[in-house]
Amino acid sequence: MRLENKVAVITGGSSGIGRAIAIRFAREGAKVVIGDVTTEVKEGGEPTVDVITQAGGIARYRHCDVAKWADVDALVGAAVDEFGKLDVMVNNAATLGGGQKLLETTEEDWDNVMAINAKGVFFGCKRAVQQMLTQPVVGDARGRIVNISSQHGMVCAPGKIAYGTGKAAAVYITRQVAVDYAEDHIICNAVAPGRILTGKPLGGPGSDPLEYSKMRTPMPRLGRPDDIANAALFLASDEATYMTGHNLMVDGGWMAF
Numbered sequence: 001m002r003l004e005n006k007v008a009v010i011t012g013g014s015s016g017i018g019r020a021i022a023i024r025f026a027r028e029g030a031k032v033v034i035g036d037v038t039t040e041v042k043e044g045g046e047p048t049v050d051v052i053t054q055a056g057g058i059a060r061y062r063h064c065d066v067a068k069w070a071d072v073d074a075l076v077g078a079a080v081d082e083f084g085k086l087d088v089m090v091n092n093a094a095t096l097g098g099g100q101k102l103l104e105t106t107e108e109d110w111d112n113v114m115a116i117n118a119k120g121v122f123f124g125c126k127r128a129v130q131q132m133l134t135q136p137v138v139g140d141a142r143g144r145i146v147n148i149s150s151q152h153g154m155v156c157a158p159g160k161i162a163y164g165t166g167k168a169a170a171v172y173i174t175r176q177v178a179v180d181y182a183e184d185h186i187i188c189n190a191v192a193p194g195r196i197l198t199g200k201p202l203g204g205p206g207s208d209p210l211e212y213s214k215m216r217t218p219m220p221r222l223g224r225p226d227d228i229a230n231a232a233l234f235l236a237s238d239e240a241t242y243m244t245g246h247n248l249m250v251d252g253g254w255m256a257f
């Protein structure tokens, strides 16, 4: 029970990595509030809240488009109204977008991807910090933020300029929030997944993006959502001491290659 009595908000928690994080956090004792644009599970299965509730955990769903401040504000507000505080904010929601390389990316593609992948992280961090500053310091922290970034954005996301730029922004926001609010005991880190098998459409060069991912990954398998949930759990827990502004790569060695 590494998150016993903690309250966690997770964006994009209906599918994939966010779903794995929500289920793992609930199993570790957290009260989980999921913000997503749908309860539908891309990879199939029961809605995340049902899975958690059936296992005896506590979870809520609230419709939230992270590109809209009013939605993010209401999401965190609802969590605090019901559970009294916000210990952990996971900014996970993102889109691959329809964009391609520079010349094929339209202004609309760019704005859509950046609104979710960059502005959504900005809104999530901002709303979390607003709330956490009102809370007492417990142990080392008033609260912890975990942003889900990507290997893409540190290295090129082949053919996906808007996605890579949005992910680079998420890493930058992580560092900025970490430094600006370190003296306030707010801890902000990121997890950078490599290729994780989820219901998300595959991006990558060539006719078989999966082959590209395998070629780029030294370990003999691609990632599972639980690989990222394990890392997010560590960063959300009291075990992650004296680290902030970090971007933890969980990528099977992609970035070492």
Ligand SMILES: NC(=O)c1ccc[n+]([C@@H]2O[C@H](COP(=O)([O-])OP(=O)(O)OC[C@H]3O[C@@H](n4cnc5c(N)ncnc54)[C@H](O)[C@@H]3O)[C@@H](O)[C@H]2O)c1
Binding pocket: 011, 012, 013, 014, 015, 016, 017, 018, 035, 036, 037, 038, 042, 064, 065, 066, 067, 092, 093, 094, 095, 116, 148, 149, 150, 151, 152, 192, 193, 194, 195, 196, 197, 198, 199, 200, 201
């Ligand atoms: N899967 C990978 O290989 C991989 C690699 C690197 C980084 N990531 C990152 O991990 C995170 C999760 O990826 P995934 O593979 O689980 O994706 P996914 O597409 O399977 O799930 C994304 C979830 O976010 C939700 N979402 C989308 N737009 C939203 C919005 N505007 N507001 C609220 N929720 C919204 C979706 O409904 C969905 O539930 C993303 O930040 C992604 O960029 C994934």
